[in-house]
Amino acid sequence: MFDTQAQPEPLARADSEIQYDLCVIGAGIAGLNALYVATEYLPKGARVALIDRRARCGGMWNDTYDYVRLHQPHPMFTTGNRPWDWSKPSSYLAKRGEVREHLGQCLGDIKGKLDIDEIYGAEVVGTQEVLEGGAAVALVTYRDVATGKSQTIRTKQVIDAIGIDVPQSAPLSVTSTSVLSTTPIGLRHDLSRNKDAHAVVVGGGKTGMDTILAILEENPDREITLLCGKGTFFASRDQFFPEGASRYWSGSTIFQAFRDLSQRFDGTNESDVNEYFKRTYAISPTPEAQQFLFGLLSKDECARIEDGLSAIHYDYLEDVADGPDGPELVLRGGSRIPVPAGTMIINCTGHVLRNNRPQVPILSEHGTILTISTRASIHFLSTVSAYFLTHLLYRRQLRDVPLYVIDHNQMMAHGRHIFHIGGVMQAYYNTLVLIDVLPMSVILRCGLDFDRWYPMYRRMASLAPAMISKKSEMARCRGILDDVAQRTGVLCAPLSAG
């Protein structure tokens, strides 16, 4: 996944070389899913290197804001189908520390099966496939973040699973000197030191919603202004995860909803289908919201947010400037909105799917490097991509499967509606492909599948109509995805094409 032309040091100057069966880059949940699946194929005690630039496994769950909660019920956020070591209700939305601990336990289990060298605080700066005596091997060069010292290892297989690679956000830069520009990280501290300060939440996505709820929890009377751009709507958690016994008869499976949307999408009408999704399956405290970013929200959260907001502006923040009467929010649309001195400007703007990593094929020429990133992905969830791509890799099926790959970064940059509806159609189509090419046991053991919320008979009932017309539905999806590629110029193509 790295540009080998741009490596800072030639591989020949490596300090030493070690032999591994597998090297996984990225110890977030995507990398851990890849490792989990690898345990099913590698012999017990196989030598594995797990490299991450952070200080421990867990990826973004180590250092994102402390009041983050899972969108989905916790059982569906795991490695493979490993259960959580507790007996909380299945609808419980785990907190940051709980997710981190669970991922640590997942790795603990894996360590019982493989001989893993955990190499933390190490940034991979290059991967390279080389032929040695007719056989292909991979070289991975990493640099110790603390010392800058680099090292190269030799391995039979690399799974470069940096996945979403969530970056930390920074405070927005503003010219006013009388407001506090901050981020969700450390917000609780800022709130406790600025008891009555007005809060301006910049960004109406999941981080913005979590932030509003955290502010209200600390002080329900605090004035909160939301700047939400075009506004974001969310899949209704109550509809996709109905609580209690009602999951036996009510609610929609994700598969059903994705099929519904895919059948309505003709390759050009993504804005209409996006609007249909909003009317039929979604919820938002910002009624004019136009975009969906695959987040979930409950009716209760939505109502609390609506009640707690003092003002909503469908506009973008350009600056906070000190005017003659105090600070003003300067909006892209031209308005200037006065805010009290001491206002907290909280940066909740989206920062995922914006990295400029190079786009590389999912599988290298000789098959030694599998790349799981958002630049060429088989699913909008890095977790699902990691689980299935690793199965296909070790089953030697990756070259043959008719999966479709999308550059999700570029598709999002092209347009939010096509990112949403194109991503849904890709997920729907690829699910049908995976059902076709993998044993049912592999499909059913994917604990990341949101539809595991429902009893098996409901899952099977939602699959059945698609199975009957599978061939024609798949052909239609392929045609439409090809049209999307042609119209947008964004990578949206069969995996085999890359």
Ligand SMILES: Cc1cc2nc3c(=O)[nH]c(=O)nc-3n(C[C@H](O)[C@H](O)[C@H](O)COP(=O)(O)OP(=O)(O)OC[C@H]3O[C@@H](n4cnc5c(N)ncnc54)[C@H](O)[C@@H]3O)c2cc1C
């Ligand atoms: C605020 C927020 C909330 C979210 N909530 C949910 C949720 O509730 N449910 C859900 O399903 N998804 C959620 N997501 C999406 C989330 O990003 C994924 O669920 C998941 O955590 C991503 O895992 P990952 O392994 O792909 O990426 P990360 O967690 O970012 O892990 C990638 C790892 O790769 C490492 N890495 C990257 N480059 C290198 C390199 N060159 N060398 C060495 N190491 C490297 C990074 O240090 C990192 O540890 C959320 C995202 C955000 C931003």
